[in-house]
Amino acid sequence: MHHNSHTISVLVENEFGVLARVSGLFSGRGFNIESLAVAPTNEEGLSRMTIVTRGDENVLEQITKQLNKLVDVIKVIDFSDESAIEREMALIKVTAEDQNRAEVLRIVDIFRAKIIDVTPKSYTIEATGAPVKIDAILELLRPLGLKELVRTGAVAIGRGAKGWKG
Amino acid sequence: MKMNGARILLECLKLEGVDLVFGYPGGTVINLYDELMNVREIRHILPRHEQGGTHAADGYARATGKVGVAIATSGPGATNTVTGIATAYMDSIPMVVISGQVTTALIGNDAFQEVDMIGITRPITKHSFLIRNPKDIPSIVRKAFYIARSGRPGPVLIDFPKDVQIAQAEFKWPETVDIRGYKPNLEGHPRQVEKAILMMLAARRPVIYVGGGVISADAAGDLTALARRLQFPVTTTLMGLGSFPENDPLALKMLGMHGAYAANMAMTNSDLILAVGARFDDRVTGKIATFAPHAKIIHVDVDPTSIRKNVRVDLPIVGDVKDVLVKMLAELDKQADGLKELQANLSVWHEDISGWKEKYPIAYKQSTTTIKPQYVIQKLRELSQEDAIMATDVGQHQMWVAQFFGFQQPRTLLSSGGLGTMGFGLPAAMGAQAAFPKRQVICVCGDGGVQMNIQELATMVQNRLPVKIVILNNNFLGMVRQWQELFFDKRYSQTCLELPIDFVKLAEAYGAKGLRTEKPGEVEQVIKEALAHNGPVVMEFKISREEKVLPMVPAGASLNEMVLNA
Numbered sequence: 001m002h003h004n005s006h007t008i009s010v011l012v013e014n015e016f017g018v019l020a021r022v023s024g025l026f027s028g029r030g031f032n033i034e035s036l037a038v039a040p041t042n043e044e045g046l047s048r049m050t051i052v053t054r055g056d057e058n059v060l061e062q063i064t065k066q067l068n069k070l071v072d073v074i075k076v077i078d079f080s081d082e083s084a085i086e087r088e089m090a091l092i093k094v095t096a097e098d099q100n101r102a103e104v105l106r107i108v109d110i111f112r113a114k115i116i117d118v119t120p121k122s123y124t125i126e127a128t129g130a131p132v133k134i135d136a137i138l139e140l141l142r143p144l145g146l147k148e149l150v151r152t153g154a155v156a157i158g159r160g161a162k163g164w165k166g
Numbered sequence: 167m168k169m170n171g172a173r174i175l176l177e178c179l180k181l182e183g184v185d186l187v188f189g190y191p192g193g194t195v196i197n198l199y200d201e202l203m204n205v206r207e208i209r210h211i212l213p214r215h216e217q218g219g220t221h222a223a224d225g226y227a228r229a230t231g232k233v234g235v236a237i238a239t240s241g242p243g244a245t246n247t248v249t250g251i252a253t254a255y256m257d258s259i260p261m262v263v264i265s266g267q268v269t270t271a272l273i274g275n276d277a278f279q280e281v282d283m284i285g286i287t288r289p290i291t292k293h294s295f296l297i298r299n300p301k302d303i304p305s306i307v308r309k310a311f312y313i314a315r316s317g318r319p320g321p322v323l324i325d326f327p328k329d330v331q332i333a334q335a336e337f338k339w340p341e342t343v344d345i346r347g348y349k350p351n352l353e354g355h356p357r358q359v360e361k362a363i364l365m366m367l368a369a370r371r372p373v374i375y376v377g378g379g380v381i382s383a384d385a386a387g388d389l390t391a392l393a394r395r396l397q398f399p400v401t402t403t404l405m406g407l408g409s410f411p412e413n414d415p416l417a418l419k420m421l422g423m424h425g426a427y428a429a430n431m432a433m434t435n436s437d438l439i440l441a442v443g444a445r446f447d448d449r450v451t452g453k454i455a456t457f458a459p460h461a462k463i464i465h466v467d468v469d470p471t472s473i474r475k476n477v478r479v480d481l482p483i484v485g486d487v488k489d490v491l492v493k494m495l496a497e498l499d500k501q502a503d504g505l506k507e508l509q510a511n512l513s514v515w516h517e518d519i520s521g522w523k524e525k526y527p528i529a530y531k532q533s534t535t536t537i538k539p540q541y542v543i544q545k546l547r548e549l550s551q552e553d554a555i556m557a558t559d560v561g562q563h564q565m566w567v568a569q570f571f572g573f574q575q576p577r578t579l580l581s582s583g584g585l586g587t588m589g590f591g592l593p594a595a596m597g598a599q600a601a602f603p604k605r606q607v608i609c610v611c612g613d614g615g616v617q618m619n620i621q622e623l624a625t626m627v628q629n630r631l632p633v634k635i636v637i638l639n640n641n642f643l644g645m646v647r648q649w650q651e652l653f654f655d656k657r658y659s660q661t662c663l664e665l666p667i668d669f670v671k672l673a674e675a676y677g678a679k680g681l682r683t684e685k686p687g688e689v690e691q692v693i694k695e696a697l698a699h700n701g702p703v704v705m706e707f708k709i710s711r712e713e714k715v716l717p718m719v720p721a722g723a724s725l726n727e728m729v730l731n732a
């Protein structure tokens with residue numbers, strides 16, 4: 001049994017209280033949420049959530065079944081079974097003074113990130129990529145002085161030509 | 167036609183076939199109650215507490231199979247229904263609860279008698295709706311009833327703001343109901359059924375383990391037919407009692423913590439368990455690690471989340487229990503040779519089971535000086551009609567009913583199995599009696615739990631609901647006392663009720679009949695007198711105070727580690 005991290009995509013009715021139903025299910029049953037991202041889709045009335053969770057196979061099976069049982073949930077995809085692309089965005093404010101400034105720029109460049117705000121004492125960086133890539137840039141920036149960090153949590157989409165309506 | 171929201175809701179209830187609701191008025195449902203005076207087709211019973219009303223709606227649903235309906239005002243009225251909703255949720259009982267809510271514009275402002283009922287009940291409802299616009303009422307009511315009764319049934323909450331009750335809208339009943347996120351999987355997969363048949367025909371030590379799902383699917387007849395065709399022994403959970411006649415030689419009776427020795431031994435030694443509409447609750451399995459170590463498990467359930475939640479399953483069959491059982495019976499029609507061979511293979515197993523049944527039958531020591539509670543239950547069975555409905559509260563008496571009443575028919579036991587709600591029995595019996603005015607409805611309670619909703623005696627008397635209430639009075643919170651005796655060195659912390667209550671006088675104060683005895687010789691006469699009376703009766707039996715429910719599998723022990731006589 002592996003306590004791996006799993007990414008689940010959930011298509012939901014954009015109804016009153018739907019986020020509470022989903023998050024309440026996780027907390028009430030002791031499932032853990034590492035991140036959760038949600039926004040409307042291109043089909044009216046529908047939203048898509050991407051949830052990253054941790055647990056063994058049994059836990060994951062229960063999570064997907066319990067999600068499916070919610071009346072407002074239309075579809076659940078467990079991306080452990082399918083090949084998917086995951087992306088996350090982070091906004092990172094780092095200390096950037098004197099000798100640091102060049103080093104921060106170098107790291108930003110290597111990770112193809114962007115500086116989106118500059119002050120004499122700081123840079124604010126926008127980084128996008130697979131969650132492991134975000135982890136990696138943070139590891140390099142942390143020693144330079146991380147002032148603030150905001151991550152979106154992962155969003156995921158299946159590979160290939162097949163689209164998932166909604 | 168244009169109507170106000172209150173009227174639209176009531177018209178919808180009529181169209182859903184609702185002829186009886188239990189409810190309690192208040193500020194945010196006063197408009198609904200005003201309209202109710204114009205709707206003759208819906209009978210309304212006023213309980214004395216919203217918890218009582220909700221359990222009554224639940225009891226009505228358990229006894230009839232129809233959706234029970236309860237109404238409460240916002241705030242405290244609504245929160246009083248919470249225990250009733252949770253009780254129904256845990257036992258998968260179809261129910262629609264309508265709570266009043268403050269005016270839409272005030273929601274979120276901590277208005278007078280405002281609570282977030284949708285939030286409070288989220289984990290204990292199958293689904294919930296807030297009505298924001300009167301034109302949505304028909305589709306919401308339609309969906310609520312559909313969700314409550316289909317698939318694995320359960321309670322649904324409708325939160326109904328006061329201004330929506332007043333506002334006018336066109337009433338249009340939707341002919342169909344389609345919820346894209348809710349499509350219960352009702353048809354058992356034929357291939358899975360075929361595989362199950364092969365496993366069953368190959369079994370040497372099979373058991374059918376039956377839960378409340380068989381009763382809620384109205385499949386007791388099919389289950390009984392299947393068991394008899396295969397000659398497989400049948401054990402039931404508390405919720406499954408009544409789905410298989412206990413006087414049948416194949417009956418192992420109830421299993422689990424206070425189950426029959428034969429049932430628990432059969433499960434432990436089986437090589438095949440056919441689980442039907444049951445969920446492998448911890449009170450049933452005992453210690454999971456040693457549960458049925460040699461058995462292959464076939465699990466039939468309409469709710470996929472029940473499957474593989476607690477135990478490993480070799481063959482899952484998701485589907486309506488009735489659909490699957492009917493398919494199994496049809497499949498067996500093609501297996502005449504296999505069935506013959508099977509019977510030859512089962513004879514050793516049947517002998518083992520007879521041995522266990524003889525060795526430790528469910529029994530008790532009779533006394534000539536004090537009333538044994540088990541004796542009262544046996545007498546109740548003897549003296550009541552076969553289709554009598556038996557409601558219980560929660561505690562020792564509940565288990566004695568389960569062990570000694572000998573259930574023969576589905577929907578004749580109303581008991582809070584999953585939540586174990588003290589205070590459930592009396593109002594649930596009331597709801598069942600309202601549904602079946604002519605049938606005998608008996609309620610067995612302890613002297614503790616009966617006081618949790620005793621006020622409903624008034625409702626019974628007022629509405630001529632002639633429930634026969636049996637109080638097995640041990641002056642203890644008996645079930646907890648039993649645990650303290652066995653596992654806490656007899657340290658009876660807060661389980662002696664001390665103050666003796668005169669239940670006869672109490673009954674009389676409500677206008678009901680009261681009877682009491684402490685003599686075993688008078689038990690029969692008291693029951694006869696009560697059953698002959700055409701109004702509600704309270705029978706108080708002073709029983710041997712420290713009687714224990716046995717056998718018992720201590721919490722966390724294996725099913726075959728039963729305390730048989732402590």
Ligand SMILES: Cc1ncc(C[n+]2csc(CCOP(=O)(O)OP(=O)(O)O)c2C)c(N)n1
Pocket residue numbers: 559560561562563564586587588589611612613614615616638640642643644645646
């Ligand atoms: C509402 C509620 N509170 C507490 C309990 C815990 N409990 C379970 S059985 C029991 C004792 C019940 O005593 P009584 O009603 O006298 O019945 P007896 O066990 O004596 O038959 C208690 C307190 C419960 N199940 N429900």
